[in-house]
Amino acid sequence: GIQVEQSPPDLILQEGANSTLRCNFSDSVNNLQWFHQNPWGQLINLFYIPSGTKQNGRLSATTVATERYSLLYISSSQTTDSGVYFCAVNTNAGKSTFGDGTTLTVKP
């Protein structure tokens, strides 16, 4: 099946710093979603981005489908941004395959 790799696995930032999270995938995909899992375990959908660039406030994402990667940018990070960020892709099969996640810790 499709392989999804996220990097870095862990990231520690000072409040106000910027960061870039990366997601590589091994095959063509129909869909790519970025999620933030908060400390209570909820998966919050950040972006649906099979290709192109999107922005939502301090967050933006870019997917280059032809090169099979996606980037999530977090600017002016806040302590509430802490948590695990997952990239999930699906192919024609429909089910989502998740990467291992990036654990982000933002220190005040």
Added chain:
Amino acid sequence: AAGVIQSPRHLIKEKRETATLKCYPIPRHDTVYWYQQGPGQDPQFLISFYEKMQSDKGSIPDRFSAQQFSDYHSELNMSSLELGDSALYFCASSSTIQGADIQYFGAGTRLSVL
């Protein structure tokens, strides 16, 4: 807007007991997915239903079964529970009619097996 509803939010069971998790998809969504997330792991696909028929199956133990009912809600039944079944269980729904293959996740059910 209505979201995916899962119940219960938390469940504590003893080994060898049974558990039933429920999922109510977003109205007019035709596909439901179940995922299992163990501690420190990423969510793993278990099973999916399209229009009340099983559409795909992942790493779901034989002790688990699931179905989707006429009102589109789905239930995941887990028998002979083991300590390793302790996990966060997510349900997601999507709509093939809307064209975009976006999966919307519920808040999850946290199952603890003691």
